[in-house]
Amino acid sequence: xxxPQDTIYDVCIVGSGAGGxxxxxxxxxxxxxxxxLEAGPRWDNTKDSAMFKWPYESPRRGASTHERQFGEFGxxxxxxxxDGEPYTTAPGERFDWFRSRMLGGRTNHWGRISLxxxxxxxxxxxxxxxxxxxxxxxxxxxxxxxxxxxxxxxxGSREGLPNHPDGVFQPPPRPRCWELLIxxxxxxxxxxxxxxxxxxxxxxxxxxxxxxxxxxxxxxxxTNANFTSPNVLILPALTTGKLTIKTGAMVREITTNxxxxxxxxxxxxKATLREERVRARVVxxxxxxxxxxxxxxxxxxxxxxxxxxxxxxxxxxxxxxxxGTSVSGFVPALMDGVHHNEDGVGGxxxxxxxxxDNAKLxxxxxxxxxxGGGRGLPxxxxxxxIQRFPPGGGYGKQLKDDYRRYYGSVxxxxxxxxxxxxxxxxxxxDPNVVDQWGIPVLRFHWKWADHEYQxxxxxxxxxxxxxxxxxxxxxxxxxPAERGYGISNGGEIIHELGTIRMGNNPSTxxxxxNCQAHDVKNLFVADGGPFVSQADKNPTWTxxxxxxxxxxxxxxxxxxxxx
Amino acid sequence: xxxPSESLSRREMIQTTAAALAAAPLLTAGAVAACSRxxxxxxxxxxxxxxxxxxxxxxxxxxxxxxxxxxxxxxxxIDGRLAESLDPEWQALWRAGLQAVDALSRELNGTPxxxxxxxxxxxxLTRMAAGDSDPKTPxxxxxxxxxxxxxxxxxxxxxxxxxxxxxxxxxxxxxxxxGFDAT
Numbered sequence: 001x002x003x004p005q006d007t008i009y010d011v012c013i014v015g016s017g018a019g020g021x022x023x024x025x026x027x028x029x030x031x032x033x034x035x036x037l038e039a040g041p042r043w044d045n046t047k048d049s050a051m052f053k054w055p056y057e058s059p060r061r062g063a064s065t066h067e068r069q070f071g072e073f074g075x076x077x078x079x080x081x082x083d084g085e086p087y088t089t090a091p092g093e094r095f096d097w098f099r100s101r102m103l104g105g106r107t108n109h110w111g112r113i114s115l116x117x118x119x120x121x122x123x124x125x126x127x128x129x130x131x132x133x134x135x136x137x138x139x140x141x142x143x144x145x146x147x148x149x150x151x152x153x154x155x156g157s158r159e160g161l162p163n164h165p166d167g168v169f170q171p172p173p174r175p176r177c178w179e180l181l182i183x184x185x186x187x188x189x190x191x192x193x194x195x196x197x198x199x200x201x202x203x204x205x206x207x208x209x210x211x212x213x214x215x216x217x218x219x220x221x222x223t224n225a226n227f228t229s230p231n232v233l234i235l236p237a238l239t240t241g242k243l244t245i246k247t248g249a250m251v252r253e254i255t256t257n258x259x260x261x262x263x264x265x266x267x268x269x270k271a272t273l274r275e276e277r278v279r280a281r282v283v284x285x286x287x288x289x290x291x292x293x294x295x296x297x298x299x300x301x302x303x304x305x306x307x308x309x310x311x312x313x314x315x316x317x318x319x320x321x322x323x324g325t326s327v328s329g330f331v332p333a334l335m336d337g338v339h340h341n342e343d344g345v346g347g348x349x350x351x352x353x354x355x356x357d358n359a360k361l362x363x364x365x366x367x368x369x370x371x372g373g374g375r376g377l378p379x380x381x382x383x384x385x386i387q388r389f390p391p392g393g394g395y396g397k398q399l400k401d402d403y404r405r406y407y408g409s410v411x412x413x414x415x416x417x418x419x420x421x422x423x424x425x426x427x428x429x430d431p432n433v434v435d436q437w438g439i440p441v442l443r444f445h446w447k448w449a450d451h452e453y454q455x456x457x458x459x460x461x462x463x464x465x466x467x468x469x470x471x472x473x474x475x476x477x478x479x480p481a482e483r484g485y486g487i488s489n490g491g492e493i494i495h496e497l498g499t500i501r502m503g504n505n506p507s508t509x510x511x512x513x514n515c516q517a518h519d520v521k522n523l524f525v526a527d528g529g530p531f532v533s534q535a536d537k538n539p540t541w542t543x544x545x546x547x548x549x550x551x552x553x554x555x556x557x558x559x560x561x562x563x
Numbered sequence: 564x565x566x567p568s569e570s571l572s573r574r575e576m577i578q579t580t581a582a583a584l585a586a587a588p589l590l591t592a593g594a595v596a597a598c599s600r601x602x603x604x605x606x607x608x609x610x611x612x613x614x615x616x617x618x619x620x621x622x623x624x625x626x627x628x629x630x631x632x633x634x635x636x637x638x639x640x641i642d643g644r645l646a647e648s649l650d651p652e653w654q655a656l657w658r659a660g661l662q663a664v665d666a667l668s669r670e671l672n673g674t675p676x677x678x679x680x681x682x683x684x685x686x687x688l689t690r691m692a693a694g695d696s697d698p699k700t701p702x703x704x705x706x707x708x709x710x711x712x713x714x715x716x717x718x719x720x721x722x723x724x725x726x727x728x729x730x731x732x733x734x735x736x737x738x739x740x741x742g743f744d745a746t
Contacts, residue, residue: 052733055719059643062719173740202739213736343732344740377733382718393695395622395688395710400727403718404628407728 009035009244011554012265012280014251014295017105018540019526019547020286021229021237022148026551027284028242032558035278036234037249037267039287040077040101043108045220045228049075052214055379063380071380075220075228076109077102080491084436088443095427095444096491097290103247104229105288106494107540109218111347112226113370114154114199115537116145116545118163124533128364130420130451134532135504135513138165144545152227152544153205156197164353170202172349173213176342178334178373178411179350185469191369191462192355199227199541200345208232215376217346226346246278252439253299254283254308254523262308262523268437282522282554282563285500286547289528290319290427293499294442296510297429307429309510309517315500316428316442318421320534322495323367323448324488325456326414328475329467334373334409342374342408354536363454366536367417369462375408410475413466415459418536420451421498425490446490457485495539500529515550522563526550606645606654611661612638614677618664619713621688629727637716644712660705667691667702 010032013020020036027034050073055061058072065072069079078100089095100106119138124131142165149168156169172195175183186193200217201210208231209223217226224231237243248270255277257263262283269276285292296315297307306313354366393399419425430443460478467474479486503509506518515530517523526547528539535542557563607615619632619641632638645654667690668676672683679687694703695710717723724730 054721054724054733056721056724059640059647061640061715174742177743211740212734213740214733216733338743339729339731340741340743341731341734341736342742343736344742349740375728375730375732378718378724378728378730380715380719382715393692395692397624397626400623400626400628400631403714404727 007033007035007279009033009278009280010558011035011282011284012037012278013284013286013526014265014292015105015286015288015527016103016234016245017100017229017286017288017527018107018543019528020284021104021107021233022544022547023284023286023526023551024237024243025233026548027554028237028240030551030555031242032555033242033244034237035244035246035280037251037265037278038103038245038247039250039270040103040105041247042245043075043077043102043104043220043230045075045104045108045231046222046224049220049222051216051219051222053219055377061380070109070218073216073219074109075218076100076106078106085441086433086435087441088430088433090443090445093444093446094489095446096489097442097444097496098491098494099288099291103245104231104234107227107229108220110540111370111538112198112200112217112345113347113351113538114152114197114227114541115353115368116165116167117141117535117537117542118165120163121533121535121537124365128358130364132421132501132503132508132532135502135509141542141545141549144548145541147548148541148544152199152232153201153203153208154197154199154541155195155202157195159194161192161194161353167197169197170205172196173202173211173344175349176344176374177337177340178331178342178408179348179371181331181333181470182371182373182411182466183350185466186352189465189469190355191352191466193350193352196348196351198345198347200347201225211345213341213344215343215346249276250437250439251287251295252437253295254285255299256301256303256308256520260303260520262520268439273437282524282558284524284526284550284554285529286526289496289499289531290442292525292527292529293427294429294440296500298440304519309500309519309523311519312507312510314508314510317423317426318498318501318532319425319427319444319446319496320419320421320498320531321488321490322493322534322536322538323417323419323452323456324415324493325459325479325486326412327460327463327467328410328412329463329470329472330406330410330475331467331470331472332409333471334411335405337375337408339375343376344374348372361454361458363451363458365418365420365451365455365534367415367455367459368536369459370414370416372412372414373408373410378407411467411470411472413459413463415456415463416493416536416538417452417455417459418534420449421533422447422449424449427499444490448484448487448490452487453481453484456487457481460485495528495534497528497531497534497539500525501532502530503532514553515546516553524550524554605642606648607642607657607661611658612642614661614664615641615709617677617684618688618709619716621684622710622713623717630722632713632717635717635720635722637713637720640716640720641712656705656708660701660708663702663705664691 016038122134249267299308352369424447502511616638623632625631691706
């Protein structure tokens with residue numbers, strides 16, 4: 001068998017999540033010889049999923065473990081802390097960096113909320129003077145969003161809302177009982193509440209089955225009814241015979257040749273603990289925004305002393321995450337519900353896209369609202385905090401009776417908002433710390449600004465108004481200003497973006513409008529790194545569309561002999 | 564001088580270790596399955612276990628609707644978690660908490676908890692539960708812990724999920740999501 005290091009591949013892709021998977025899918029179909037490096041092991045949702053497992057099948061009842069930080073049945077290998085792979089934060093600051101270590105990365109366990117960015121999201125600076133405009137418009141990306149919709153499958157409803165573009169949707173599932181109650185309250189408060197847009201099939205697509213509504217998407221779907229990078233992108237790419245996957249490959253750096261072009265990717269083979277190199281004509285980084293940043297900054301040479309694609313010092317800057325806060329409420333109207341199966345898809349069937357005009361508010365960017373509730377599969381932590389229910393607490397027959405009556409009577413509202421990039425949020429190489437393989441690690445700097453605090457305060461007030469409108473009681477008091485109105489930690493929402501941003505100006509951006517490094521023409525980035533702004537939408541659908549567009553550009557340039 | 568066969572075996576050893584590390588999540592899942600089949604780990608003494616078993620049953624008792632915490636083996640669940648815990652402070656908290664229950668019973672009733680009459684036991688638990696939402700004394704804090712883990716154990720058990728809460732899902736639903744009409 002030929003060894004990876006003996007071959008010169010057309011393309012080396014670092015990372016196997018949404019961006020890496022899409023790049024592999026498009027490039028192999030175009031005939032390129034592709035090698036994909038993934039730091040974690042293989043994981044196949046059709047075989048490795050714990051779908052349908054009951055909590056009592058494990059003595060831990062599904063509680064999180066060191067390896068499975070979202071619960072032992074979850075389809076995630078990785079977390080905010082990894083043994084032997086530290087990162088640091090500036091004194092007194094906090095940033096939680098989530099890293100996946102598995103084939104397919106976070107697409108294995110994400111929430112499948114698949115929102116397009118809207119036309120305004122690409123030109124925020126033109127609208128409010130903050131941040132920057134993207135070098136591309138919605139029109140540039142719209143055809144790719146359409147293709148992603150068709151290839152992967154997404155449900156939703158056509159609404160014609162101005163900055164929440166409709167897609168090529170399969171029908172959405174009916175709302176659950178508790179969701180209808182939330183919608184009633186939202187309608188009365190004039191908060192837009194519409195069917196969710198999730199990449200879960202409600203109709204068969206290709207050889208993938210439609211959802212069977214067990215609500216356990218985060219454990220990995222054994223029938224492929226939801227999207228993961230392996231099941232929709234990577235495994236089909238393997239059938240072309242053009243894709244080689246090397247798992248357990250922890251990338252250290254990209255090396256360059258005398259002409260200043262990327263020549264090889266150096267990685268630690270975790271199985272042998274040896275450093276290996278894979279040579280390629282084109283390198284696509286898709287290791288996640290910050291991991292790709294780390295690789296670039298560690299790719300230092302006399303020609304590129306600041307790291308690769310970083311002659312202007314931009315790489316690592318403009319780091320953003322989605323803002324978040326949540327409120328749960330006890331809703332008496334949901335007590336004593338009729339027993340029925342309300343599992344549904346693994347996520348809410350409704351959501352609330354941003355519905356207000358920031359020009360009339362004291363914060364510049366919007367948010368959307370994700371909802372939760374219902375009689376889901378009782379898991380570890382079920383019905384916790386009942387003593388906070390009015391009247392909760394005590395023990396004995398009364399308590400047991402209360403639990404029966406309260407099951408399904410709690411709803412949750414979680415805000416997900418857009419952060420404006422600021423100069424205090426960035427990452428860099430820590431000069432004093434290395435990981436277990438001797439690779440220098442990232443140091444994070446993080447400060448939310450008033451834009452975000454005011455936005456989160458608005459979320460809290462809105463959620464409390466919604467709970468009150470439902471006749472309910474919040475289970476926690478309003479967090480005070482000193483606690484940032486309950487704002488999440490940086491990184492906690494796992495939407496870190498922007499550290500290798502694209503732009504038309506080579507002095508203020510790392511990549512051009514095709515996600516190609518200004519400094520190194522055979523180097524591309526296909527994860528969240530190129531994003532110029534967050535938007536109040538989850539980033540995955542835009543990572544996929546952008547990666548497809550980037551891969552198309554690579555194919556075009558190769559055909560034209562420019563790469 | 565390096566012995567070639569030794570260096571080979573060392574390399575094999577490293578590879579084997581690395582492969583085992585890579586397969587760790589699978590091993591964990593296997594270990595979990597083995598654990599649920601075999602005898603559960605024990606941390607508590609027989610006397611402590613008997614006290615815990617009684618306390619859990621008082622918190623979630625058998626009633627007309629469904630069996631309680633004892634039938635759902637909640638004490639065994641908690642003891643198993645304690646045995647597997649790598650946190651000696653958490654283990655010590657339970658041991659001290661159970662001792663505090665007996666101490667409170669002696670103070671109120673003049674006997675250890677399990678030797679007290681049913682209404683005397685209830686008096687102890689009522690005192691412990693007084694600070695449910697804002698625990699202050701050691702017995703109150705222990706009650707919080709005890710209740711949380713009893714509830715976790717009970718409502719994730721077969722009896723809790725199926726008999727008590729009558730949960731209807733976690734299976735294949737064919738066709739459209741039925742929602743409220745499912746029953």
